[in-house]
Amino acid sequence: MPVKFIGYIGFNNTSEIHAGQRSRVLDRDYVDAAARAQEKGGFDRVLIPFGSSSPESQIVAAHAAAITDTLGFLVAHRPGFTQPTLAARQLATLDQLSGGRVAVHIITGGADEEMARDGDVGPDKAQRYARTDEYLDIVKQEWSAARPFDHKGRFYEVRQGFSAIKPDNLPVFFGGSSPEAIDVAGRHADVYALWGETLEQVGDSLRQVRQSAARYGRSPGFSLSLRPVIADTEEAAWKKAAEIEDQVRAAREAAGLPVSGHRPANAGSLRLLETASANRRDGRLWTGVAALTGAQGNSTGLVGTPEQVAQGMLEYYDIGIDHFLIRGFDPLADAIAYGEHLLPLVKAKVAERDARPVALAS
Template sequence: MTVKFIGYIGFNDTSEIHNAARSRVLDREYVDAAAIEQEKGGFDRVLIPFGSASPESQIVAAHAAAITKKLGFLVAHRPGFTQPTLAARQLATLDQLSGGRVAVHIITGGADEEMARDGDVHTLKAERYLRSDEYIEILRREWSEKQPFDHSGRFYEARGAFSAIKPDNLPVFFGGSSPEAIEVAGRHADVYALWGETLEQVGEAVRTVRRAAAKHGRNPGFSLSLRPVIADTEEAAWKKADAIVEQVRANREAAGLPTSGHRPPNAGSLRLLETASSQRRDSRLRTGVAQLTGAAGNSTGLVGTPEQVADAMLEYYDIGIDNFLIRGFEPLADAIDYGRELIPLVREKVGRRDERKVALAG
């Protein structure tokens, strides 16, 4: 098992600790710098996010691919708003033009109000997972079928569907903690994506998804999303993490946003919020930002020196995590630090660990 690192290209250099209203919605200079620096820093891929009010992820990925040579792109994509036959050709085209550097992260959508902004006002969450299931099935057929095919399902119907352009190898990432999500992941996910929970919780999730995938003869990889906070000393790292939490609190209070009493609409955020019942879990998992934001997305992180955080990441690696999606609260500056101080260290430690396993097996 090799370890891969996924970075992040938002649309400007802001995060929960900044006043995003003061930034351009799409900052091309930041996008360029983020792509170039993360390629230089040894990231395997970068996630391009999706939102109902944000710039379009595939177009941003196409731009970033044009100014890089090796960096891969994990394009967040939400079913339900593009016909899957068209989406398959769009993604395959992007994959071909980038030289086989594309993966897709299927975002089903757990929040009704988020879906309604794009016109999906009637489907329930369970139905949306059924739709994602059918959507991915059609994507894969478009990418693999050598002859036109017909499809007649609950959500989509196509006659003589065919894509002349095929991707080289386009992995499907998928997340979600509800039973419906686990079933879809078992059938389709090449990589199952988790947020940063405790070792015990992550281990249980890995086992659950593996059982679901085994029923279909599949063995997916696993991605863990984290917001690492690193510094030269452990004391400085925890002080930095505490300052981040307080800045997030101040920003939310100034904006009139709640800092407690959250009830997230999706199972994954609920799980993460339960994890955040204490600000510190295991030895290094910091959950303070998740508490304040209602676990709205990737918001937990490992805290310590690069050596300490690398060792903590290896504990997750040992229970099945082979992809780490890492992004900072200072997006560009932290990505540069990760590439310089964290990624090489984790790769070195994983290499030594795997060499010992091979030696013992021999």
């Protein structure tokens, strides 16, 4: 199966190692440079994140699409704040204007206080996943219906809904580890997104999602998020990882943020924090930053030379991962380095592996 690479465009050239440092909230020069560098580096898409206090992801994606030719965009989108009919038309419009380069990453949201900042103070987590399920039903009807339709559900009522603009093929990415999330993923995900856990944990998640999807006659792809740390030697790479941990710790302490005793609000972060009970897993999976930050999002990585990290990624490919979402702690420089030194190796190894297929996890 083909392997796809997803990069990342934040809104400025900072990360966890820069916490507390002053920076423009939206740095257009960085966005432009990051988009062009990742297009040149062979990334298939870049993730544009969503946050309750961040710049708006679809607008940033529209800008980046206008200055690139082939780069795709994975637009993070949170159900509940926009009517699904309108969201469907917005995404379809962006897809058409970009020449079919858009996918959407549905983020249901797990932290009540973060959701409340956007005025979403009603549903609990289980209700939010039920709302996401209904939301995506309506979005997909808008994208496919040949004539006006009615919908009356638990969260939404639509009378004679119809979108004149349709996407050509707009994949839905979806993540979440709770039982409710796994069920929604089975119904709707074209690609199910996981954080970087051990091979055993990732294999278990793939089996759960495949079983859920099979109930609906579906077969999704799978994306794994990692923060690779590469250097010329393995020793230098692990030294670099230790330095990143020191920088993250210092930045969080300077900002008054905790570096231990975390209690994540969502199932995915809880799982990832349990994985971070040891600094290294499976020999090359590094969890130091996840432990310091409470496993907030994509925070684990593979460490080693480009050849070693590529081999580690191939092990995930062999159990069914066909997308890799990778980003670094020095966002622009790391994206350039991945394009030059890591992506070509993984592509070559996958091409070699595809000549002698292996059994996937079932």
